[in-house]
Amino acid sequence: MFNLLLIPMPSGGGNGLDSLLDVGASSFFWTPLIFLLALPVMWKFVFGPITKALEEREDNSRNAAAAAEAAREETERLKAAIQEDLDAARREAAKQVAEAKSRAADREKELMAAAKEEAEKERSRAQAEIAQALNSAREILRKEAVQLGVEVAEQVIKREFSDEDQQRLVTDFQNQANLN
Numbered sequence: 608m609f610n611l612l613l614i615p616m617p618s619g620g621g622n623g624l625d626s627l628l629d630v631g632a633s634s635f636f637w638t639p640l641i642f643l644l645a646l647p648v649m650w651k652f653v654f655g656p657i658t659k660a661l662e663e664r665e666d667n668s669r670n671a672a673a674a675a676e677a678a679r680e681e682t683e684r685l686k687a688a689i690q691e692d693l694d695a696a697r698r699e700a701a702k703q704v705a706e707a708k709s710r711a712a713d714r715e716k717e718l719m720a721a722a723k724e725e726a727e728k729e730r731s732r733a734q735a736e737i738a739q740a741l742n743s744a745r746e747i748l749r750k751e752a753v754q755l756g757v758e759v760a761e762q763v764i765k766r767e768f769s770d771e772d773q774q775r776l777v778t779d780f781q782n783q784a785n786l787n
Contacts (some may be wrong), residue, residue, distance in 0.1 A: 698732075748785065749777070750777065752780070753777045756776070756780070757773055757776060
């Protein structure tokens with residue numbers, strides 16, 4: 608390639624093209640010399656930018672690989688954090704459900720106790736009313752029985768009892784009934 612720069616020397620019997628392509632002994636001298644002269648220029652304008660571009664490309668590749676690794680590690684860390692949060696949320700939800708069940712069971716017990724207490728009060732009140740009605744009915748029945756007995760006795764002995772006699776008879780009759 609650099610041989611084209613050589614000055615052609617006329618040779619014995621040929622046309623100009625052969626002399627141009629004839630690279631004789633002078634090429635052994637000129638080729639290394641031209642190469643050595645062109646080497647600093649090629650180093651500065653060709654090899655330097657290529658080397659610099661290759662180094663930048665390698666640095667970019669390393670940086671991209673480091674960024675990808677950092678992103679992967681960050682993703683793994685975030686994934687672990689999300690899993691921990693999810694597990695914590697599940698535990699909290701289970702805890703809240705258990706507490707709600709416990710509160711519901713306690714509330715049910717309270718309601719059952721209140722209902723039993725209310726039923727007991729109602730039963731006691733009903734028993735008291737029944738006992739009062741029974742005592743009232745007995746009292747009425749005793750008075751009527753005494754009145755009937757007095758009327759029968761009046762007719763039997765044909766005599767009329769005074770209110771005081773009737774009261775004494777009722778009291779005696781009640782005392783006898785209470786003893787029985």
